[in-house]
Amino acid sequence: MTTHVLILLTLPEKIRLQYSSGIRERFPELQIDVVDHVAKVDPYIASTDVLITFGPQLGEQADAVFAAARNLKWVQALGTGVDNIADRPTLGPDVLLTSVRGIHGAPVSEAALMAMLALARDFPRIVKSQEQHAWDRWPARLLSGKTVGIFGVGVIAEALAPRCQALGMKVVGISSATREVAGFDQMRHSDELRDAVRDLDHLVLLTPYTARSHHVINADILAAMKPSAYLINLARGGVVDEQALIQALNEGRIAGAALDVFSQEPLLQESPFWAMKNVIVTPHFGGFYDQYAHDALPVILENMRCFLTGDSGKMINLVTRKQEN
Numbered sequence: 001m002t003t004h005v006l007i008l009l010t011l012p013e014k015i016r017l018q019y020s021s022g023i024r025e026r027f028p029e030l031q032i033d034v035v036d037h038v039a040k041v042d043p044y045i046a047s048t049d050v051l052i053t054f055g056p057q058l059g060e061q062a063d064a065v066f067a068a069a070r071n072l073k074w075v076q077a078l079g080t081g082v083d084n085i086a087d088r089p090t091l092g093p094d095v096l097l098t099s100v101r102g103i104h105g106a107p108v109s110e111a112a113l114m115a116m117l118a119l120a121r122d123f124p125r126i127v128k129s130q131e132q133h134a135w136d137r138w139p140a141r142l143l144s145g146k147t148v149g150i151f152g153v154g155v156i157a158e159a160l161a162p163r164c165q166a167l168g169m170k171v172v173g174i175s176s177a178t179r180e181v182a183g184f185d186q187m188r189h190s191d192e193l194r195d196a197v198r199d200l201d202h203l204v205l206l207t208p209y210t211a212r213s214h215h216v217i218n219a220d221i222l223a224a225m226k227p228s229a230y231l232i233n234l235a236r237g238g239v240v241d242e243q244a245l246i247q248a249l250n251e252g253r254i255a256g257a258a259l260d261v262f263s264q265e266p267l268l269q270e271s272p273f274w275a276m277k278n279v280i281v282t283p284h285f286g287g288f289y290d291q292y293a294h295d296a297l298p299v300i301l302e303n304m305r306c307f308l309t310g311d312s313g314k315m316i317n318l319v320t321r322k323q324e325n
Contacts, residue, residue, distance in 0.1 A: 003308065004071070006044050007034045008053040009078075018293035019052065019300070026301050027308070038065065045069050050307065052076045052300065055084035056236075056265060056284070066090040074307055076300055079287065080104050080156070082319050083209040083236060096312055097319040098303050103295045104287040105159030108234055111286035112160055112204050113167075115232045115258035116143055118280055119202075144168030149200040151193070152207030152235060153181060160204070172196065190216075194224045202230050209236035219244035225254050234286040237263035246272050249279060260286040 005023065009016045013036075020034050033044045038061045045068045055077055058065055066072065067090040074096040075085055082099050085091065118124070120141040129136040148164050150157045153175035161171045161183030173184040174196050181187065188196040190207075193216070197203055203225065207213050217231070217240040225231075231254060233240055242263055248254050256278035262271075265284055273279050303315045312318070 002029070002031045003049045004031045004044070004047045005033070005050040005052065006041065006048040007032065008036075008038060008041060008051065008057060009034070010036055010057050015293055019297070022293070022297045023300065023304065027304055030304075041065055042068075047071055050074045050076065050304075052078065054078045055082060058084055062088045063090045066092070074098070074303075074312075076100075076303060077319075078296060081208055081236065083238075086319060086321050087211070093321070096307070096315065097321060098299075098315050099317045099319060100296045100299050101317045102155055103292070103299075104156050107289040107292075108156045108206070108287045109160040109163050111234055111260065111282075112232055113163060115234075115260075115280065115282075116148070116202050116204075116230065119230045119232075119256050119258055124277070124280060142168075143202075146170070146201035147172060147199055148202040148204060149174055149188075149196060150184075150204045150206060151175075151190070152205065153177075153179075153184070153187070154206065154208075157181075157206050158183060160206075169202075172200065194221055197221055197225050197229075200225065200229055202232060205231070205233045205235040205239055207235050207239060209238050213239050215239070215241040215244075217241065217245070219248070222248040222254060227253060228255050230255055231257040233257070233259050233261055235261060237261045237265065242273075246276075249276055256280075258282070260284055 007016065007019055016034050020032050024032055035041055038058055045065060048069055049071055051072060062084050066088050072092065072095050077085055077099045080099055080101045082097060086097055120143060145168055147170040149172045150160060151174040153173040157173065158181060164171050165183055170185050171183060173181060173187045174190055174193060176190045178187045178189050222244055245257065249257060258280040259273060260282045261284050267281065273281055299316050306312055306315045
């Protein structure tokens with residue numbers, strides 16, 4: 001019986017082709033279908049055995065997709081996170097779930113450094129001055145000597161921390177499991193988040209999005225931050241109470257924010273974030289880079305081999321899903 005694979009990717013055709021051709025070359029016996037939007041899955045989803053996608057790209061239709069996927073046996077998440085997949089009640093309890101974890105350290109670290117530097121030097125103002133042919137000068141804020149807090153200490157944070165230290169920053173890790181990690185000067189428990197943010201100049205969010213982390217950055221946490229501090233969100237939009245953040249930014253209770261992720265994506269045209277002078281908006285591309293498909297394919301191909309040979313226990317980044325009683 002032919003195994004049906006559905007690739008759902010809202011990315012350029014060239015990138016979708018990298019995935020489909022890479023898999024087809026290794027496993028020519030597979031039936032591979034590719035769609036560029038969740039609205040186009042209907043002709044294929046009922047017969048799909050394997051779904052390859054990013055959780056956020058399923059959007060609000062995730063439950064409907066999984067409910068219709070009567071033959072689904074495995075979901076390969078293309079990101080490090082499995083939110084909007086693992087937490088969907090319509091995803092069958094026996095469906096295997098794997099992620100692409102371990103390739104995001106360099107790209108997300110560089111995105112965090114870019115965000116901190118852009119905020120500290122007011123890079124949007126530089127671009128605007130160039131557009132206006134204006135010779136406008138002001139003193140930059142340095143990263144050297146500043147303190148950065150990284151909320152969520154995993155593989156990405158372990159790559160980011162020493163890079164921050166190399167720039168002369170003090171690095172504080174904030175995690176639910178405090179432990180000694182190379183590159184960190186101090187570790188704080190996430191239960192101490194409000195107290196931990198008081199001395200930070202930059203707060204970088206890398207924590208996974210779960211029911212527990214929903215709006216963990218709220219009005220109370222923002223009020224505890226220094227007025228000169230910056231927030232950088234490279235985690236998930238739901239981690240931040242966006243209305244509380246908008247209010248804090250408008251009132252000058254923090255200096256600014258660089259936001260790569262939002263509770264609703266694409267970011268709505270009417271969102272206040274677009275026009276805020278102390279906010280940098282990027283379109284959820286912190287971990288997206290030119291070699292992403294090339295680096296992700298070995299994980300997908302090995303997992304496909306394990307899946308087809310019935311050796312699912314050896315799949316890379318196999319996610320253990322907690323079942324509700």
